[in-house]
Amino acid sequence: MNVVVCVKQIPDPAAPQALEPSHNLDRSGKLILDEADTYGVEMALQLVDKAGSGEVTVVSMGSAADVAGLRNALAMGAAKAVIVSDDSLRGTDALGTAKVLAAVIGRDMPDLILCATESSDGYTGTTPVQLAGLLGLPSITFAKSVTVDAGAVKVDRQTESGYDEVSAPLPCVVTVTAGVVEPRYASFKGIMAAKSKPVEVLSVADLGLGGQVGTAGARQEITSVTAAESRQGGEKHVDEGDGALKIVAYLESIKVL
Numbered sequence: 480m481n482v483v484v485c486v487k488q489i490p491d492p493a494a495p496q497a498l499e500p501s502h503n504l505d506r507s508g509k510l511i512l513d514e515a516d517t518y519g520v521e522m523a524l525q526l527v528d529k530a531g532s533g534e535v536t537v538v539s540m541g542s543a544a545d546v547a548g549l550r551n552a553l554a555m556g557a558a559k560a561v562i563v564s565d566d567s568l569r570g571t572d573a574l575g576t577a578k579v580l581a582a583v584i585g586r587d588m589p590d591l592i593l594c595a596t597e598s599s600d601g602y603t604g605t606t607p608v609q610l611a612g613l614l615g616l617p618s619i620t621f622a623k624s625v626t627v628d629a630g631a632v633k634v635d636r637q638t639e640s641g642y643d644e645v646s647a648p649l650p651c652v653v654t655v656t657a658g659v660v661e662p663r664y665a666s667f668k669g670i671m672a673a674k675s676k677p678v679e680v681l682s683v684a685d686l687g688l689g690g691q692v693g694t695a696g697a698r699q700e701i702t703s704v705t706a707a708e709s710r711q712g713g714e715k716h717v718d719e720g721d722g723a724l725k726i727v728a729y730l731e732s733i734k735v736l
Contacts, residue, residue: 480530480627481589482523484557485580485610486516486537488548489600502701503570504600506541512548515595517555517662519655522625523593524556524663530627534558536589540568540579543680553673554665560676565683570694573601577609578696582686585614591632592652596621611652618652619645623659 488510490496497505523535535557537549543564553560563579571579584592592614597604611618622634623642632651636643637658665673683689690696716725730736 480527480533480591482527482533482535482591482593483584483589484516484519484523484535484537484552485592485594485607486520486539486549486552487513487595487598487600488539488541488545489513489598492599498704501570502704510542510545510548512551513595513599515597515599515657516552518657518659519593519595520552520555520557521660521662522655523591525660526591526625526627533590536561538580538583539563540571540576543678546678549678550670550673551665553676553678554669555663556669558676559679561679561681563681563683563686567683567689567693567695570697571692572697572699573603573605574609574698575692575696577606577613578688578691579683579686580606580610581613582688583681584610588614588650590649591627592616592650593625594652594654596654596656607652607654614650614652616650616652617647618654619647620654622653622655625653625655625659 490504490506491509491511494508499505520535520537527533527535537552537557537560539549539560539562541562541564543562546562549560549562561583563583592610594607594610608618608620619632619634619636621637623637624635626633627649631646631648632653633644633646634653636645637656683692716722727736
């Protein structure tokens with residue numbers, strides 16, 4: 480069983496964040512593997528182990544100058560990585576990202592494609608389903624458990640009131656939640672092995688996507704960024720026997736009641 484996991488290298492959340500003049504996130508500092516993607520990598524490794532054969536490939540888009548995040552996924556157990564790195568990708572929107580990932584994955588269709596529900600630096604949550612649409616595959620989102628049996632994937636899909644049992648034929652795109660598995664820590668042996676595992680670097684020209692990505696192909700644009708208002712102090716009332724009435728009045732004023 481061959482599984483592709485779409486991953487993203489993001490600026491270290493522990494470091495101060497900054498924006499470029501174009502309002503895009505400054506990614507010139509240290510990059511790490513998005514924690515949200517470690518759950519997909521772990522789920523893929525467990526599925527391949529259970530199948531008894533196959534491999535896990537991680538696919539990403541971004542700068543290839545620093546691939547420490549991808550090496551982390553390889554240290555966990557992934558067999559190889561592919562990253563699309565090109566200056567023309569700057570300003571690419573969610574759909575453009577999906578086009579890049581689809582072009583890479585479509586070269587050799589895997590049995591299953593796993594993604595996080597959303598990236599920790601973008602939070603659009605739209606790329607996985609766009610990817611599925613471009614590849615012409617079914618998609619299942621918010622999986623809190625994933626099993627594969629007899630050419631189909633079975634998922635417990637998390638909802639507000641519990642979960643739905645959903646199945647789809649393979650190949651399929653599935654987004655996994657943070658609770659799907661407990662990601663393993665990379666062992667020293669895994670870290671050393673990751674140094675020799677292949678990392679393929681592709682350009683936009685290699686994928687035939689010239690003019691479809693980057694600012695030129697983007698269908699959305701960040702026009703301004705405004706700092707969030709600081710949290711205001713709340714109101715204090717001394718309960719003189721009418722506390723319950725004041726609470727009810729306040730809830731009515733904010734239309735909760």
